[in-house]
Amino acid sequence: MIRSILAAGAALTLAACNGAGTETGSSLDIPQVEPGDISQQTMIDVTRTLSSDEFEGRMPGTAGEEKTVALLTEKFAAAGLEPGNNGSWVQKVPLVEITGKDFAPLTISGDGETKSYDFGPHWVGVTYREEVQTKLDDSELVFVGYGIVAPERGWNDYEGIDMTGKTAVILVNDPDFGTESLEGPFGGKAMTYYGRWTYKYEEAARQGAAGAIIVHDTAPASYGWNVVESSWSGPQAYAQRGENAPPLTTMNGWVQNNVAREILSMAGKDLDELTGMAKTKGFKPVPLGVNASTSFRNDIRTFESQNVIGVLKGKTRPEEYVIHTAHWDHLGRCTAAEDGDDICNGAVDNATGTAALVALAEAHAKAGAPDRSLVFLAVTAEESGLLGAYYYASNPVFPLSQTVGGINMDAFLVGGPSKDVTVVGPGKSQLDEFLNQALKADGRFPTPNPNPEAGYYYRSDHFAFAKQGVPMLYVDGGEDLVEGGREAGAALGAEYRENRYHGPKDEFDENWDWSGVMQDLQLFYRIGRMLAMSESWPNWNEGDEFRATRDASCEAGEGC
Incomplete structure (x- = not known):
């Protein structure tokens, strides 16, 4: 921040x-x-x-x-109490609900090798776009560390790469995770907003990425895969987008930690080694030379939800x-x-x-x-x-x-x-x-x-x-x-x-x-x-x- x-x-x-x-x-x-x-x-x-x-x-x-x-x-x-909104108890909140279905596996291919991962136990993904069909087609994977661009801290995990059409592979939390004190470029062991998944997806979209996939790890996420799976499957509600809205990726998702290790191994990389590199200032993104593909359909419903307001x-x-x-x-x-x-x-x-x-x-x-x-x-x-x-x-x-x-x-x-x-x-x-x-x-x-x-x-x-x-x-x-x-x-x-x-x-x-x-x-x-x-x-x-x-x-x- x-x-x-x-x-x-x-x-x-x-x-x-x-x-x-x-x-x-x-x-x-x-x-x-x-x-x-x-x-x-x-x-x-x-x-x-x-x-x-x-x-x-x-x-x-x-x-x-x-x-x-x-x-x-x-x-x-x-x-x-009295009604809080000019005589009404509610404030209407315009939302869109997108429910993914018919998920194809997440397929990773490169150098003559292909691996396939099932939705739910291995990966989850959603789209924020109001489109009936979501398709990620041979999108090149790029490891972008923690996916942070923080000019005030002299930090840019996307430096020197054009992410157009590519999919960012991102670590959860921020570079100071694992330290014992509250001292460090990102507040030491205390997570900053740069460590939240919301920020990481927003930044990947600003970089022009087609997809963003966060590598789940229970300790830095502070919750297990069961939470990811239950929270990211089924209907997902979002704020309706107005004019001049920020850009969106095609797909945002998570992968299990062991799945990420397999994918990186296909690329000849080691997750622990890359994580260590990502914690250092001056880290540069690492193209992985493998591509990701998947697809799913979406049921879309626009509706109004409600905040309830009372005042004394x-x-x-x-x-x-x-x-x-x-x-x-x-x-x-x-x-x-x-x-x-x-x-x-x-x-x-x-x-x-x-x-x-x-x-x-x-x-x-x-x-x-x-x-x-x-x-x-x-x-x-x-x-x-x-x-x-x-x-x-x-x-x-x-x-x-x-x-x-x-x-x-x-x-x-x-x-x-x-x-x-x-x-x-x-x-x-x-x-x-x-x-x-x-x-x-x-x-x-x-x-x-x-x-x-x-x-x-x-x-x-x-x-x-x-x-x-x-x-x-x-x-x-x-x-x-x-x-x-x-x-x-x-x-x-x-x-x-x-x-x-x-x-x-x-x-x-x-x-x-x-x-x-x-x-x-x-x-x-x-x-x-x-x-x-x-x-x-x-x-x-x-x-x-x-x-x-x-x-x-x-x-x-x-x-x-």
Whole structure:
């Protein structure tokens, strides 16, 4: 990410907006607030309902969406919210759904040798183009390392090659993966946006590539092949493209690590050796001398999905907004489990976060309107690439220059209480000061994300707002459980990732212990209430990649 230095004029303006100090010694106005009356029964009931088979995995554009939107509208109204979009509860989000079918094998040929790989167990692929037939025909493979072009870092993995008609073979994550510190050209072990698959496909398209294939590896991807297969097969939703849209590849896909090794071996190359070369500055792309071919057909459907928006109007500064986000969608029907169950119910991901919007709305309404308005935004199509969040951030109902900041809630692992919380992306903004005061009031402490290499800050809905300059907090449940400590916390997370994440077994369990979730909700209540009662406008810290965008937004608007 490009790191920018704050302009002096903006610094003076924002310093004036920061308000009075408090007894905490902070330069920000961080008021003390009482605990909220948050209903555990609401969390249980809404999570259970949203993740029931009746909702069919909450895929956008299905009957599951209709039921989800109806339930949230009903619950927001009952909680005491007002419709958030000029009298409507919803913001329509135009999408296109492309469902691939009749997949030919991925065939690799060169020097008289041909290998063939089946869709699903060996490779997956999709197209973003609205075309009924996708065909990759003898496209030359080029190993492009991590597929990064970062002029501000002096890095160009495509230097000196014309990718027109060719297919890029790309490593997952970024060149610093595997380091132990947070020092390095790409943030050390902490993944940057350059490490995300979304960026890699976008850059390959900018380079004119016909295809882009990412080499899967569980550690740097932070998830197994089962997640790739279930997430990239079946219907795929995308934002409808307008005029002057960026270029697209013909096909984007993934290959299993052992498949990539075989392909490179055909080319007389070694994956480990090439990976080592790709980590060094000055790496040059490596043409492989083998060609890839495949084809598949596409069913195309255009439709409108919906973000659901409720607002609790502020009593003294209603034109200033604090936002809470969670995505209501999940994967619908997906790769079946051994017992034949093919509904990805998404109980943890993200029926829990959606239920949290309802429970927090109820609690804030019970406490009475704060000074600033509180926005509760349930967004669509997160699983398809944060599409609902991006649409709102590009078409905000409430001006982003008047949006103070926000909290994103994505997947509460339901376990016992913890001594800490996991902060994803710590040190990025002054919202950390509000978080620290809320933690102090609850007698807990922050733990930096133990897996910064996974790039979680760039993988949920808050990122769409951050790119537009709005300071956003993303906090997960704690790692240090009251019963069992960090070992128990790690085991809880590992069990979910390995057995339930993005699979049919992410189901509601009547025996869940909700005490830890309620502890986290109390924290989010305090932070939201503090922001809504404060006079400060927290900003990104100096040097953060989103600071310049926020400063420009503040200068142009009437808020911060």
